[in-house]
Amino acid sequence: MKGNEALAEAAIRSGCRHFFGYPITPQTEVAAYMAKRMPKIGGTYMQAESEVAAINMILGSASAGVRAMTSSSSPGISLKGEGISYIAGSDLPCLIINVQRGGPGLGGIQPSQADYWQATKATGHGDFQILVFAPSTVQEMVDTVADAYDMAEKYRMPAMILADGMLGQMMEPVVFEDKEYVPAEKPWATNGHGFKRERNVTNTLYLTPNELEKRVVDRFKRYEIVKENEPRVECLGTEDADIIVVAYGATSRIVKSAVKSAREQGIKAGVIRPITLWPFPDKAIAAAADTAKAFLCVEMSMGQMVDDVRLAVNGKKDVHFFGRTGGVIPTPAEVLEQIKKIAGGVK
Amino acid sequence: MATKNMLLAGFGGQGILFAAKVAAYAGLMEEKQVSWLPSYGPEMRGGTANCSVCISDEPIGSPLVLAPDILVVMNVQSFDKFIDTVVPGGTAIVDSSLIDKRTDRDDISVFYIDATKQANANGLAGLANIIMLGKMLGETAFTTEEMIEKALRKCVPASKQHLLEPNMKAIRLGMSL
Numbered sequence: 001m002k003g004n005e006a007l008a009e010a011a012i013r014s015g016c017r018h019f020f021g022y023p024i025t026p027q028t029e030v031a032a033y034m035a036k037r038m039p040k041i042g043g044t045y046m047q048a049e050s051e052v053a054a055i056n057m058i059l060g061s062a063s064a065g066v067r068a069m070t071s072s073s074s075p076g077i078s079l080k081g082e083g084i085s086y087i088a089g090s091d092l093p094c095l096i097i098n099v100q101r102g103g104p105g106l107g108g109i110q111p112s113q114a115d116y117w118q119a120t121k122a123t124g125h126g127d128f129q130i131l132v133f134a135p136s137t138v139q140e141m142v143d144t145v146a147d148a149y150d151m152a153e154k155y156r157m158p159a160m161i162l163a164d165g166m167l168g169q170m171m172e173p174v175v176f177e178d179k180e181y182v183p184a185e186k187p188w189a190t191n192g193h194g195f196k197r198e199r200n201v202t203n204t205l206y207l208t209p210n211e212l213e214k215r216v217v218d219r220f221k222r223y224e225i226v227k228e229n230e231p232r233v234e235c236l237g238t239e240d241a242d243i244i245v246v247a248y249g250a251t252s253r254i255v256k257s258a259v260k261s262a263r264e265q266g267i268k269a270g271v272i273r274p275i276t277l278w279p280f281p282d283k284a285i286a287a288a289a290d291t292a293k294a295f296l297c298v299e300m301s302m303g304q305m306v307d308d309v310r311l312a313v314n315g316k317k318d319v320h321f322f323g324r325t326g327g328v329i330p331t332p333a334e335v336l337e338q339i340k341k342i343a344g345g346v347k
Numbered sequence: 348m349a350t351k352n353m354l355l356a357g358f359g360g361q362g363i364l365f366a367a368k369v370a371a372y373a374g375l376m377e378e379k380q381v382s383w384l385p386s387y388g389p390e391m392r393g394g395t396a397n398c399s400v401c402i403s404d405e406p407i408g409s410p411l412v413l414a415p416d417i418l419v420v421m422n423v424q425s426f427d428k429f430i431d432t433v434v435p436g437g438t439a440i441v442d443s444s445l446i447d448k449r450t451d452r453d454d455i456s457v458f459y460i461d462a463t464k465q466a467n468a469n470g471l472a473g474l475a476n477i478i479m480l481g482k483m484l485g486e487t488a489f490t491t492e493e494m495i496e497k498a499l500r501k502c503v504p505a506s507k508q509h510l511l512e513p514n515m516k517a518i519r520l521g522m523s524l
Contacts, residue, residue, distance in 0.1 A: 026387055109387070137406075170410050171368070171383035173375050250410075257408030329411055 015181035055083030065189025085124025093152035110327025241270030357421025362476035374402035481521020
């Protein structure tokens with residue numbers, strides 16, 4: 001199944017019945033699939049007049065307590081930024097897909113990871129975070145969707161799956177687990193209740209500074225719990241590795257190929273693959289910084305996640321960076337060359 | 348077979364992505380790990396299109412094939428671009444009715460077949476891609492005819508099952524060329 005279609009099917013199986021989007025390459029198959037399926041299962045599919053409209057429709061449906069999803073690619077996510085900030089400020093759960101392409105501006109349509117900063121640090125204005133998941137296979141994208149919804153509802157915050165053009169466009173075999181979706185209680189939802197309770201309100205406007213500060217501080221207390229409990233990471237061969245390569249998403253697959261070759265050539269290399277980008281698995285990286293000799297961060301960008309790797313390593317070891325950008329995909333050979341270069345230096 | 352990396356390339360509209368899909372599904376039918384990664388965007392709308400397929404016993408690392416074990420090319424642009432990327436000892440299948448060129452590489456096996464002409468001559472117009480796939484099967488045995496047939500059953504839409512037979516005919520024709 002194609003990555004984009006698999007994402008859409010997984011969302012439907014996780015109880016998503018409201019999809020609002022606007023077409024953009026390379027994620028359009030998500031919307032196309034939803035357009036085909038939603039009418040058949042009593043769901044709502046709407047191609048909005050713009051990304052801004054789509055994300056505000058998500059704000060509305062999330063506020064009513066239903067599982068809603070929107071999907072876009074880099075330039076479209078920028079347009080959604082304002083709405084995402086409102087959703088975060090309203091403490092509402094929803095799922096946003098970003099199938100990244102090269103930027104800035106309209107950029108290109110080939111795979112990229114240049115929206116890491118945007119996803120983890122500045123999706124919109126104001127003090128807030130969203131959950132960011134970075135699957136690396138089509139199967140993992142499928143498995144992530146249900147978790148992303150569950151976690152978004154548990155912590156009442158937006159979740160994003162940060163994919164890229166390669167993951168969206170490629171086909172791989174997938175298995176869908178038969179898990180029935182049981183909607184969670186949402187006492188905060190602004191849905192119809194027949195005057196049986198006090199009305200709920202969705203709001204982000206607080207003109208009294210102390211009141212707004214308290215809301216933000218309370219939200220950040222929740223973020224601390226997320227940071228404590230939810231980071232996810234895959235570590236491969238890190239126990240005895242001299243050089244640890246950190247990469248996420250599609251790039252991590254290329255890195256795994258390179259690290260395998262490095263091992264075959266006698267270089268002790270390992271991989272740390274953050275699966276959640278926020279919360280960032282900084283403890284796993286900090287632990288590895290005690291045993292490894294050097295780090296290499298590989299991204300399809302000019303170096304964005306490398307900032308978080310450096311913060312986690314905290315100056316204990318050198319952190320090198322290698323990246324290709326603009327839609328160019330790094331090759332296993334290029335990564336291997338970097339590993340060899342670093343290995344030459346640390347021996 | 349540990350991993351077979353394949354690259355199929357030609358014009359948009361020649362059925363490159365479909366032939367690649369059948370190859371990937373054949374791997375899936377054998378319960379191998381597979382990936383299918385197309386070039387997408389403007390190439391698909393009449394320009395040059397290509398598709399990477401990996402079939403492996405192990406989880407697939409990079410799904411992007413830059414050094415194919417098997418190359419199938421159906422236009423001159425793709426021949427020029429990819430013929431030198433085939434790994435030594437690899438195989439290239441060239442549609443000689445569309446590509447009037449030969450490579451001077453002697454470290455790979457190259458098969459020149461006039462798939463498009465043969466398709467038209469045998470009432471299989473539009474199935475040159477599948478003839479090429481048949482040749483690829485015949486020369487590399489990357490899978491079996493049985494798996495290809497199973498794959499075709501999956502890939503040919505339910506409403507077009509009558510096309511299954513011509514597709515199998517094209518596979519067998521490709522194998523015989």
